[in-house]
Amino acid sequence: MKTATTLQEKMFAEIERWLSSGQDRKAFCQQEGINYQKLGYWYKKYRQAHQLGSSFVDVELPTNPITEGYTLQYPNGIVLHCPANIALSSLKNLLSL
Numbered sequence: 001m002k003t004a005t006t007l008q009e010k011m012f013a014e015i016e017r018w019l020s021s022g023q024d025r026k027a028f029c030q031q032e033g034i035n036y037q038k039l040g041y042w043y044k045k046y047r048q049a050h051q052l053g054s055s056f057v058d059v060e061l062p063t064n065p066i067t068e069g070y071t072l073q074y075p076n077g078i079v080l081h082c083p084a085n086i087a088l089s090s091l092k093n094l095l096s097l
Contacts, residue, residue: 011042012049 018028069084
């Protein structure tokens with residue numbers, strides 16, 4: 001009977017082979033005869049063990065909105081400076097000029 005550790009080691013080795021192969025998961029699984037969902041399950045475990053996390057990146061938004069306003073430059077060269085508190089409907093009208 002396989003122990004959990006040896007199964008994990010085996011699957012982590014498969015994950016590393018897949019990552020170094022340059023193939024997408026589907027192609028690698030088809031080539032190696034590995035169940036697609038099973039490899040996905042073990043990839044999640046691999047990421048957790050190696051603290052890889054997800055591919056999303058945290059974005060911090062400024063606490064104070066920009067207060068200088070907007071600058072619109074039309075194709076004919078006209079530049080229009082608008083205050084930051086301009087109504088969106090007014091800004092929409094200016095953009096359609």
